[in-house]
Amino acid sequence: MKKNQAWDLILEKYKEIDPDGTMAIKNKITNIRTCYRRELKKVADSLKSGAGGEDVYIPSLWYFYELDFLRDQEEAFESVSTVDFDVEALKRNHTLNVATQEIRVYIAILLLTGYLTPKYMRMFWQVKSDTHNELVASSMRRNIFFEIQQFVHLCDSTTLSPNDKFAKVREYFTKLNTNFKAHFEKAGSSHTSIDETIVPYFGRHGTKQHIHGKPIRFGYKLWSAATRHGYLYLRDQNVGGTGIVRENRLENCKLPSSKGMRKKPRGELCHQMSSEIIAAKWHDNSVVTIASNCHYWNPIIKVNRIGFINKKRSKIQVDCPASIKMYNKYRVELTVLTKMLTP
Structure with missing residues (x-):
């Protein structure tokens, strides 16, 4: 019944x-x-x-x-x-x-x-x-x-660690990560995107942040990894990574300055490679600095952009390295997770 x-x-x-x-x-x-x-x-x-x-x-x-x-x-x-x-x-x-x-x-x-x-x-x-x-x-x-x-x-x-600002939910975090890892295979994706995530919160707390212009402006900022479906996951080791980095993080890497790259035509690529990591600078609308240990610059593909031909605004094609293509393809995964968290 x-x-x-x-x-x-x-x-x-x-x-x-x-x-x-x-x-x-x-x-x-x-x-x-x-x-x-x-x-x-x-x-x-x-x-x-x-x-x-x-x-x-x-x-x-x-x-x-x-x-x-x-x-x-x-x-x-x-x-x-x-x-x-x-x-x-x-x-x-x-x-x-x-x-x-x-x-x-x-x-x-x-x-x-x-x-x-x-x-x-x-x-x-x-x-x-x-x-x-x-x-x-x-x-x-x-x-x-x-x-x-x-x-x-x-x-x-009464037994909280004074050095852990998230001590009240630390045990909950641990259980969540354990469950996420246990069911990751069911998510059906071998690619994850790692980025900052804002958990909505409007009360008073020392770790609450405000980021203007974001879908969630007030809350706790955490680091998260998610699949393209928005499934949250955190893996500890054996991870290949591709991401945008700040120029001052590559002090020992002999890449041309961003100021010099801006004077070169769009699609210009400069790179340096070690035994484990490749770092590159690519000139698009602005200069993009990217590092990866799993994706290389080859093959070079063509991407559509808006530019000028004979001083007229028109569509143009620009060379784009494979590492940029893979980064743009999977970086939306945290966006899906953010939409789930947004009330």
Whole structure:
């Protein structure tokens, strides 16, 4: 039986008691189950503390035992440590009772905001028809959501490394990179693009940056590697790389100056090569300095540009090295990832 059909049967049964009943019964059932989970967690916590006999918590909810058939569905949620919640709650002298299912619903709402982003999170629970989200409002109460948001932490903040500005999410980073590596083969690409990525953030933090003119102007700047489909990946070794470099990074490489290259015709190429790396300067609209350990200048290809012939603006063809072509082909991969991160 499908979920909607089940709700229709419940509503039909409910109308035997209240003929004016509507699908608002979903909210009532959700609230009843939430109260049951909280009482069940209090019982479980008292048992974990070593309490015995008379010291075990006795539920005060009058219908608790009527819903005991749900107990098997409330399995432990091992991915989230309740210790991290409790530490932050104790700091503020706050009693926090969070059920397993509530954490799951909280994470589900966060995933939903990845593509449905309100200006303010509270708008999901407003009664206005243009902002109210029935899926969110019927799944979790607003106050419970913000209570979890206030006290949820991905680590024990009492044992943070003072030298790591991202210590609060370092363990999360490690798990993400492990999962990305494990599923990289499914991404179906042998080429990755490495560049800076901005993670949106508008609060106050010492590592927050502002980059004017970018799709994401405020946030944390991280280094990322992604495939052409936007799949994020970070590999530690055996990587071939091609990229644009600053001229002052090649002090020991005897390439002509950019000022001298500008006087030469478009398409002019100068290069130097060692046993592992090739560095080159290419004159296009401006002078481009590129280095690679996997792509060379050959073969030279023709690319279309806008130039002047007999003082008239027209299309021209310019020589372009293979390393530039490969760089331009795969550099859009981080752009795809950025579009996914942009709210």
